[in-house]
Amino acid sequence: MTTPVPVPPPTVTLSPAPDLRHFPDRDRYELWSGDELIGVEGYEHRPDGSVVLLHTVVTEKYGRAGFARLLVSSVLDELHDAGIEFVPVCTYVQKFLDRFPQYRAGVAQD
Helix, strand or coil, rough: CCCCCCCCCCCCCCCCCCEEEHHHHHHHHEEEECEEEEEEEEEEECCCCCCEEEEEHHHHHHCCCCHHHHHHHHHHHHHHHCCCEEECCCHHHHHHHHHHHHHHEEEHHH
């Protein structure tokens, strides 16, 4: 059993607090604060029902403040809650899994 490693919050506090929005018609999750886009997690569906996490992008304004970490942890939590496995193609997600191994349980097995 993997001991959970706490995921630190962003180093900047936003008002309103960031919220994750899912846009299945565009195959992506977006992190927003009010009407301002913070970042995007793009994915594609696999025939087995899992999703391939392709890329994590945070706008320059919010870079290096922990918002990519918040975006990825929020997406992985949502996938977990929905019972959906994922394939971490995105290098940021791969590094995130090294740092926070409790999320590895959601990786799809080939």
